[in-house]
Amino acid sequence: MTSSKRRYHITTFGCQMNKADSERMAGILEDMGFEFSEDPNNADVILYNTCTIRDNAEQKVYSYLGRQAKRKHEQPDLTLVVAGCVAQQEGEALLRRVPELDLVMGPQHANRLKDLLESVFGGNQVVATEPVHIMEDITQPRRDSKVTAWVNVIYGCNERCTYCVVPNVRGVEQSRTPEAIRAEMAELGRQGYKEITLLGQNIDAYGRDLPGVTAEGRHLHTFTELLYYVHDVPGVERLRFATSHPRYFTERLIKACAELPKVCEHFHIPFQSGDNDVLKAMSRGYTQEKYRRIIDTIRKYMPDASISGDAIVGFPGETEAQFESTLKLVEDIGFDLLNTAAYSPRPGTPAALWENQLSEEVKSDRLQRLNHLVNVKAAERSQRYFGRIEEVLVEDQNPKDKTQVMGRTRGNRLTFFTGDINELKGQLVKVKITEVRAFSLTGEPIEVRQALVV
Numbered sequence: 001m002t003s004s005k006r007r008y009h010i011t012t013f014g015c016q017m018n019k020a021d022s023e024r025m026a027g028i029l030e031d032m033g034f035e036f037s038e039d040p041n042n043a044d045v046i047l048y049n050t051c052t053i054r055d056n057a058e059q060k061v062y063s064y065l066g067r068q069a070k071r072k073h074e075q076p077d078l079t080l081v082v083a084g085c086v087a088q089q090e091g092e093a094l095l096r097r098v099p100e101l102d103l104v105m106g107p108q109h110a111n112r113l114k115d116l117l118e119s120v121f122g123g124n125q126v127v128a129t130e131p132v133h134i135m136e137d138i139t140q141p142r143r144d145s146k147v148t149a150w151v152n153v154i155y156g157c158n159e160r161c162t163y164c165v166v167p168n169v170r171g172v173e174q175s176r177t178p179e180a181i182r183a184e185m186a187e188l189g190r191q192g193y194k195e196i197t198l199l200g201q202n203i204d205a206y207g208r209d210l211p212g213v214t215a216e217g218r219h220l221h222t223f224t225e226l227l228y229y230v231h232d233v234p235g236v237e238r239l240r241f242a243t244s245h246p247r248y249f250t251e252r253l254i255k256a257c258a259e260l261p262k263v264c265e266h267f268h269i270p271f272q273s274g275d276n277d278v279l280k281a282m283s284r285g286y287t288q289e290k291y292r293r294i295i296d297t298i299r300k301y302m303p304d305a306s307i308s309g310d311a312i313v314g315f316p317g318e319t320e321a322q323f324e325s326t327l328k329l330v331e332d333i334g335f336d337l338l339n340t341a342a343y344s345p346r347p348g349t350p351a352a353l354w355e356n357q358l359s360e361e362v363k364s365d366r367l368q369r370l371n372h373l374v375n376v377k378a379a380e381r382s383q384r385y386f387g388r389i390e391e392v393l394v395e396d397q398n399p400k401d402k403t404q405v406m407g408r409t410r411g412n413r414l415t416f417f418t419g420d421i422n423e424l425k426g427q428l429v430k431v432k433i434t435e436v437r438a439f440s441l442t443g444e445p446i447e448v449r450q451a452l453v454v
Contacts, residue, residue, distance in 0.1 A: 008034040009043035011064065014051025016199055016242065017170070018084055020150040021110040022049045025083065028113045040068065045079040045117070050086035058086055062097075069100035079103070079120060083110065088169035089347065091129045104129065108155065108171050147395045147407075147426045149193045151184050152176065153226065154200035159245065161272075162283050163312065165346040166201055173202070175210050178221065182230045189235025194426055195393055196233075198226075198241040204248035224253045231260040237428060238393060238410065242268045243310075247285040249294050258301040265302045266412040269294065270310035270339075274329030275322035278315055281351075288329055295333055304384070306411035308337040313370055314363030315343045317356040323366050330373050336381050336411065337439060338374045342367045378438040382413070385433045385441055390415065391449070392431045397421040414440040424448070 008029045012022040025047060026036065037043040046068055050061045061082065072078045081103040082094055088106030095101055102120045106129040109116065119126050156171040185196055200206060207221025223241075231239060239262045246269055257263045271291045273279050279287065298305050311326060330338065342363035345352035390409040398404035398416050405419040407429075417431050431443035 006034045006045070007037035007043045008045040008047065009037045009040040010047045010049060011040070012049045013061065014049075014085070016150060016197070017107070017152070017201060018049050018051055020152055020199055021084065021107055022047075023150070024110050025049070025113050028111075032114055032117070040064075041071070044077060045081065047081040047083055050082060050084035061086055065098050065101070069098055072100045079117070081105065081117075083107070083113075085165065085169040088129050089165060092127050095125065095127065102126070106169060145395060147193065147393065148195040148197065149188050150197050150199050151181060151188070152200065153181050153198045153223075153241075154203060154206045157201040158205065159202055159247075159285075160283055162281065162351040163315065163343060163346065163349055165349055168348050170201060173205050173209055175205075175207050175221065177210065178226055178229050181226065182233065185230055185233045185236060189233050192426060193236065194428070195238040195240065196236050198230075198239065199243075200241075201243065202245045202248075203241055203243060204245050204250075204253070222252075224250065224256045227253075227256050227260060227263060231262050237262060239263045240266060240412070244269045246271065246291050246294055251297055254294075254298050254301050264410040264412065265305040266308070266410065267298055267305060268308045271329065272310060272312050273315065273318070273322070274326035275318075278318055278322050278325075281317060282312075282315065288325065292329070292333070304411070306336040306381075306413070307333065308339070308412070309335055310339045310341075311370065312341055312343050313366040314358045316351050316354040316358065318343075318358060318366075327370065327373055330370065330377060334377045334381050335374065336378060336413070338370075338378075340367060340370050340374060375438050379436075382436040382438060382441065385409075385413065386436050387433060389430050389432050389446060390441070390443070392417070392429050392443075394419070394421070394424040394427050394429060396425070409441070415443060416440065417443045417445050419445055 010022050010026055012018050029045065034045060040046050048061050048064060050058070065080070065082070068078070068080055072080060079102045080100055082101060083105045084107055087094065087104045091104060094104050102125060103116055104127045105113070105116055109128040112128065116126050116128055154173055154175045156173045157167045158173045160167060188196060204223055206223040206226055210221040212221060227239070244267065249269060271288070272282055272284060274288050276287045295307060298307065311330070313323060313326065345357065392407040392409055392415045394405050394407040396406055398406045403418055404416045405421050405424050406414060406416045409415055415431060428449040430446040430449065432446055433441050433443040435442035
């Protein structure tokens with residue numbers, strides 16, 4: 001087989017961390033001489049990067065795998081890889097269920113893909129799920145966009161939320177050094193990326209595991225310090241970050257975001273429930289009052305900031321009154337966007353074993369009621385954009401209307417306007433908003449701001 005003919009296909013399920021891992025693994029495969037194939041049926045290496053947060057994502061992986069496992073009987077050269085959180089959680093059990101698999105690898109092993117594949121090409125079936133120290137990554141990720149990019153700042157999570165499988169599958173917190181993060185950002189700036197999202201499962205924990213404290217015993221390395229250290233990377237016009245944990249979210253961080261011009265006025269802070277007893281059962285480590293204080297502080301410094309979050313309904317034992325506390329929180333705060341989910345028991349988590357599980361009917365009824373309120377509130381929040389001039393970073397063509405381009409405001413609202421993608425991709429455009437919807441806007445371009453070439 002000549003190297004020019006070898007093709008790979010990656011399907012990614014789940015969170016931004018997984019998307020970032022997939023981009024890194026695609027970079028490794030391209031370094032190995034593989035070409036990307038949109039169609040899995042034309043690929044020689046098929047990689048599923050999986051997620052265990054919701055049950056249906058897991059089921060989907062199995063149905064996709066079944067199809068490719070059949071194909072492997074006709075094409076024994078086909079290489080099947082399952083990466084990510086399902087791989088970490090199921091390990092060898094996956095091989096028993098799908099013996100055609102060649103490689104099962106947990107998320108911490110993403111950077112070792114080349115070595116693992118070479119072992120597979122040497123005739124081995126490989127399971128890599130043991131904890132590892134994550135190697136500093138020098139592979140250039142194959143970014144899906146040419147305008148925006150993710151940069152990991154911390155891997156893993158030390159929290160022990162009772163519903164969440166992440167600590168079991170992504171390992172303990174490991175912060176990258178500020179120097180390594182800045183170097184990766186500087187390279188992205190040189191390549192023309194305009195917006196970077198700093199990523200961590202629990203980004204506020206950044207630096208706790210790095211050496212060095214001040215005389216007062218404070219950690220030298222905090223996420224706030226990191227923002228000050230990286231915010232002026234040349235070429236990068238916008239900075240975002242996710243995901244924050246209310247337990248560690250500080251006024252110092254909010255102040256830094258208000259002070260640093262490149263940091264977007266957009267905060268993604270999951271609250272999960274509006275009821276203190278449910279939060280306690282979830283082991284979240286804060287109260288709904290504390291969450292409200294965080295949002296009040298953000299709005300004191302940045303009245304117009306966009307707030308998004310995550311919420312779970314139907315957690316074991318959640319009463320109707322407790323669910324209504326979540327509705328009240330959503331009503332009072334007015335989120336710009338909220339990711340919602342009905343509780344889904346994950347293997348290996350404490351809450352999965354509790355007796356007081358709710359019925360699917362109750363969970364789905366609550367999810368519908370919450371989603372209805374989320375839509376109403378998001379539509380209300382959108383009104384403030386009407387007639388305003390917003391700066392939009394153009395990312396792509398509108399797939400539904402080729403005469404339009406689309407991008408995001410600093411507050412992360414998806415915005416469409418008429419324009420030619422070949423001229424405008426990666427440009428910052430001032431757009432007058434003429435139409436508002438719950439989760440997106442339409443406008444007319446007024447001027448293109450030429451980014452400073454450094």
